[in-house]
Each structure stands twice: as structure tokens, then as C-alpha cells.
Amino acid sequence: MQLEPALLSYAGLACLALTTTRLRRDIALRPLPPVGALQALAVAILAIAAWQAVHLFGPYQGPVAFIGMLAGAGLLLVLLLSRWPQAAILAAIGASVLAVLALTIAAAP
Amino acid sequence: MSKASKTAPKAAVGVRQSMAWIHGWLGLLAGWILFAMFLTGTASYFRPEITRWMQPEIELRPVSTATAASTAVAHLQKLAPDAEQWFISLPDARTTSTRVFIRDRPNPDPNAKPAPRRSELRLNPATGEALSARDTRGGEHFYRFHFQLQIPHPWGRWLAGLCAIAMLTAIISGVITHKRIFVDFFTLRWSKGQRSWLDAHNVSAVVALPFHAMITYTGLITLVAMYMPWPVVANYKDMSTFETAVFGAEPDAEATGRFAALTPVAPLIAQASRQWDGGSPATMVVRYPNDAAATISLFQNSKDRLNARGGSIVFSGVDGRQLSASPSPGPAAETAGVMLGLHMGNFAGPVLRWTYFLLGLAGTAMVGTGLVLWTVKRKRPNAAPFFGLRLAERLNVGAIACLPVGMAAYLLANRLLPVALPARADIEVSIMFWTWFGLAAVACLRPIRRAWTETLAIGAAAFLALPIVNALTTTRGFFTSLAKGDMLFPAFDLAMIATGALLAFASWRTATPSARPVRERAATRAPLQGAADAA
Amino acid sequence: MTARAVTAMIGGYAAAAGSVSLAARIAPMDRAEATIWAMILSFLVYAGFILWAFHEPRLARVAAVIWGVAIASIGCLWLLGPAL
Secondary structure, three states: OOOHHHHHHHHHHHHHHOOOHHHHHHOOOOOOOOHHHHHHHHHHHHHHHHHHHHHHHHHHHHHHHHHHHHHHHHHHHHHHHHHOHHHHHHHHHHHHHHHHHHHHHHHOO | OHHHHHOOHHHHHHHHHHHHHHHHHHHHHHHHHHHHHHHHHHHHHHHHHHHHHHOOOOOOOOOOHHHHHHHHHHHHHHHOOOOOEEEEEOOOOOOOOEEEEEEOOOOOOOOOOOOOOOOOEEEOOOOOOEOOOOOOOOHHHHHHHHHHOOOOOOHHHHHHHHHHHHHHHHHHHHHHHOOOOOOOOOOOOOOOOHHHHHHHHHHHHHHOHHHHHHHHHHHHHHOHHHHOOHHHHHHOOOHHHHHHHHHOOOOOOOOOOOEOOOOOOHHHHHHHHHHOOOOOEEEEEEEOOOEOOOEEEEEEOOOOOOOOOOOEEEEEOOOOOEEEEOOOOOHHHHHHHHHHHHHHOOOOOHHHHHHHHHHHHHHHHHHHHHHHHHHHHHOOOOOOOOHHHHHHHHHHHHHHHHHHHHHHHHHHHHHHOOOOOOOHHHHHHHHHHHHHHHHHHHHOOOOHHHHHHHHHHHHHHHHHHHHHHHHHHOOOOHHHHHHHOOOHHHHHHHHHHHHHHHHHHHHHHHHOOOOOOOOOOOOOOOOOOHHHHOO | OHHHHHHHHHHHHHHHHHHHHHHHHHOOOOHHHHHHHHHHHHHHHHHHHHHHHHHOOOHHHHHHHHHHHHHHHHHHHHHHOOOO
16 A cells, blocks of 8 residues: 555654653653663664665665655654644554554565 | 854854844745745646646546557548657556647748647547647646746746745755754644744754755756756757757658658557566657658656656657667766656655655745744734835735635636636636735735635635535536546545645634733734645 | 845856856766766755855955856856867
8 A cells, every 4th residue: 555654654753752851741641661662663663664665666766755755754743743642642553553454464475 | 054063162153143044034035936836836746637627528548558659640640641740748647638739841932921830739549539628727837837937938937946046045054053953853832923933844844854955956957957057058069969968869850752651650669668668658759750751759758767857769750660769878867867857756656646745735834834934033012013024924925825715716717717718728827816916915905814814714715615616517526526436536626625624724723812822922823834835 | 235145146156157067077077977967066056155155254255256266167168168
């Protein structure tokens, strides 16, 4: 479905957002994972997103797709965070579940 | 950024101050035009789709390129077998009709009046029959406007180029100025007056920064031959020598006057496709058809390829022999072609196209929030605004809130004007500008807050009316199309509803004073962020 | 201010055009490639001249450098003449 890089970018950026002081103070979700773990997770998810982009769009369009989708997902995340921070973070969990599902279906024979 | 952090603290402040000054003024002066360029340019990512929506009479099924080429040639053989050149734009999944343009041979009598230029024809790719549909510029109008600004050639393009270079300097100076932009990456606070506008400007700029930088620079590259021909002048005796060196020689043999039947084109397309690893031609040019010197040139399309400059192959029009092919591009030519491709996004499939569209809206929002920020920053709570500030405020309303209304009016006019009206296409375009500038002028009579609310509300109503008007005036309304399995028209309707909803939200935001009193009571609480700009 | 703006916009354009064209003319590489690289990079050079013109406080220095580069590079190109 070609949206996996966008979903994963959203999830990865949400992890990064959770490492900022402002959001850690304001958000009602508890317990929050430690900053270090979130950063590592973010890097891992974004790496998978990049790999997926290259996998889906090829070596030339892949990087373009990754950067574009990263930016698009970032915009959506910031907009949602500004209005409904909890929902934005929960949506990140939903996005990663969807992405994993899509990847599993794609991998199935 | 790096420049600022590397220099000594005192000098760094100086750099930041001077860059902030440049950013503010260049951004403001170029901003209104840039806003229009961004918005109409963003719409142009759906140029063929808009054109199809604006000619609802035409419903075509896609056929193979070879079929379309053959039917077009058959039609042209009947219509103008002795032409000098046939230009044939072949259809694809997005542009469904074949477009042909005939150039007649010049009259041998030098005193004869030149024959009137023939106009472009649209053909049904399956049958080769001419299509008739309402006269309109379609999506081409937004596309042309975004770099020609409806100003006579070449001044529109020069003005657009000037704004683009201002944008480029504004981007660089903006990055140097805002040392904290990457820290504030996720921060967007609502209803805090100036603070909110700064947040919105930062977020829309920083999050999509690679896109903004890319689209601005590559935009300049699309017209580089006009803006910066001097390296060519320094190296070559004229432009055509340079073009031959880069793109290969154009066929230039003169007609012999001896008849020779034109070779079938389908095998040529198959041969070109093999040479292009499965690529297909976008354009076919037949020179001196039915003459012993006939040539057929095929130009590769840029679908699925980052490089927008595809190769070209020239065949003999008599026996189908390959005469020449464009040289394979060097690194610089490849880079330039990729930059062109990145700007136009023709390679993008539906998912990437929508990504482009979204990022284009972010760019529009960046310019719009920057413009509003300039005025909000300078407004003092208990002082009457000075003339320049009032002017900027009015121009902001005119650009940000009234341009979308003009665009909606253009689309509405397409549905509401009589189909057979003479000069219909030109009237549609004038309606867009009369609505845009007329509404901007009328809005000057209203208090500034009311002006925002009312113009945005009119925009919302106009966009929300589009699906209804479409359903009433065509046979391709939302549900009918959906039932037929046509996804274009329902998707268009949904996009219009989303745009209308966004404008309605922005209008509502400007109408409702914030519940929380903010530091700057008098600050214009204009439409928050990209919402307003996303038409 | 007007002098500075004119120097930045027009002088900057002339200086950028002249310097990239000179580089394209004398670069020891394929003519077409050198020409295209110069065209691609020209806008970055132009933007650099504009930013510096507004950043540098001494107007005389701005004018001297920008118009100097423009005149010198265009003069060299005029003496060299086109390569092909």
C-alpha cells in the first residue's frame, strides 16, 4: 500500500517528541519510557522507515519518498500534538501496528 | 546555522541580526506573490486531473501508447498529409486524450499572407476521432500562473524568478536567524497571539525544510536557460550549439518533394521502449510526413523516472531506420534533469503525489504564516497601526484569504457558464482574477478582523458549493461517479469539501476571540496556520 | 539603502553570472558539463552575494567587491571570447 514509510515515520517522530521536556511535562500518559530508550527506538523505527521507502520506491525515488513522507508525517504529528497530545501519541502506536501488519501481509507468500 | 555557531559570540549576534532583518523584509516583499505561486503551484500537482474535471464531457478509457500513436497518425493523414510537422502528445493514465498540433508548410510565395496558426486538437486515443468539449484552460491555467503570474512574457517569468531568489535567500537567512528552530521542532501552541504565529511559521518551515529548499532551488532551475544563460554565452557561439551538444541534433533535412509513404509508427514505439528499458514516449514529432525525407522523433516521458529529461530517438519516416539518438547525459546534465523532475513530480505515483501536495500546502502555510507574523509582530496594543502595517494587513487578506476564493470561482465558472459561450476559456480566467482582486478590494472596506472572517467564510462556501454545482450541472456527481467506478470525480469532490472545511475552520477561528486573554489583546487573531492556506 | 539594494540585486546578479560563467569557461572539463554545473550553482552564488551585501555594514566595501567581481569576471570573459 506504499504508506508504510509514512506510518513508521510518524511513529518514530512521536518517540522523539516524547523525549522533549515540554511534552514529558504536559502529557497525561504514564509511565513514560526513559529518554534514552525512546531515542534508540526512534532511530530504529526511522531506519526501518527509510529501508521500507527504498524497498517500495527503489533506490532513486526511495530517498525522495522517505524525506517527503518524514516531513509529511512530522507536520501531521505536530498538528495533532498541538490539539490532542494524548491522541497523537496513541495514534503513533496505531500507526506502528498498522505498518507492522502491512509488512507482515506483504511478506506473506 | 553553522556559520553563526562557528563565529565569535559577538559576531554571531551580528550575523543573526542582519539575517533576521533580511528574512523579514525579503520575505514580506516577495511574500504575497510567493503565496500565490506556492498555492497555484501546489494545485498544479494535479494539473491533468483538474483539466479532466473541467471537461466532464470527456470520459476515455486508457489505451496503449502504440494504439494512440497509430490512431493519431491516421487522423492526421486525413487532415493534413502535407504538413511541415505534426506534434503528437501521447496520452497516459493521467492525461487521457491525445493532443495534436499541426504546423503547415510555409507558402512558397513570399508575398502570400502566412496561413493562420492552427489550434491544438484533442483526439480520442482509441479511435483517433476529434473530441469536442467545453473550451477551458483547465489545470494548465494554475500551472502557467504559478510561474508567469498572468503578466505578459517575459516579465511574469522574471518577476517569478525574482521572488524565487528572494525565497532562497529568505530560507538561508531564516535558518541562520532561528538558532532554536530545531529545538522547537514539535512545539505548536494555539491561541497565544504572536507566539502562535511564530510557532506555526517555524513548524511549517522547519518540518518541511528539505522540501522548501528543494522546490525553491529546482524552481529556479526549471527556467535556468532564461534566468542564467551566461555560462552558455561564455562557452558557445549560440544557444542551439549548446542544446545540440547536450540533447543531440534535431533532424534538419529539407523536404525532397518526392512522395514516400509514412512507415507505421507502432513498431518504432516498441523499439524505443526496448532501448529505454520499458519506458514509453510522451511526444512524437513527425517532420515532413509522406515525403522521402520524413523523420519521426520520439521523446521519452518522465513517468517513474526522477530525471525529467528523457532521451529522444529519431527514426526515418520512410523505412523506420533509426537515424540518431540523444547522447546519454553526463553527471551535470543528469543532475539538472533530476532537479527538474523533483520540481515537477511527474515521476510520482498517487502516494508520492499526495505527499508532494501536502508539502506544497506546508510551503504555502509557511509563506502565509510568515506574512501574518510580520504584521502581528508590529502591532502595538494601544496605538493606531501605521500606514505600512495597514497596507500589509490588507494585502495579507487579499493574498491569503481572497486567492482561494478566486480559484474556487474559476472552477465554479467552468460549471456555470454556458458550454458553447464564445471565448469561454478566457472568461473563466478573468472571472478568477475579478473575483480575487474584487473581493480583496471590497474587504478593504471592512474592519480587519471582520475582513478575515468574511472572506474566509466566502471561500468556504464557494468550495463547499463545488460538489453540489458539479452534481447539478453534469452527469458525473459524487454518487453517480462512484457507482460507475470513476474515482476522479468523487476524489475531487472530497478534496473540495476538505478545502471548504479548512477555510470554514479558519473563518471560525478568526471570528472567535480567544477564551484566554493573551498578552497582546490587539493582536489579530487571524486564521491559524496552514488551515487558511490550504486551498 | 537604495544603493545597497541595487548592488545586491543587480550587482549580485552580474557578479554571480560573471563568476560562474568564467569558471565554466576556464574549467578543465567537458564544455557542456562545465556549462551546466555553472548554471546549476549560479543561484547559490547569487543568493550568497545578496546575503553578504545586506550583512556587511560598510557599503563601500560591498559595492567594491560585488561590482569589482562583476566587472573583472565579465571583462575576462569578453577578452577570452566563446570557446566553441
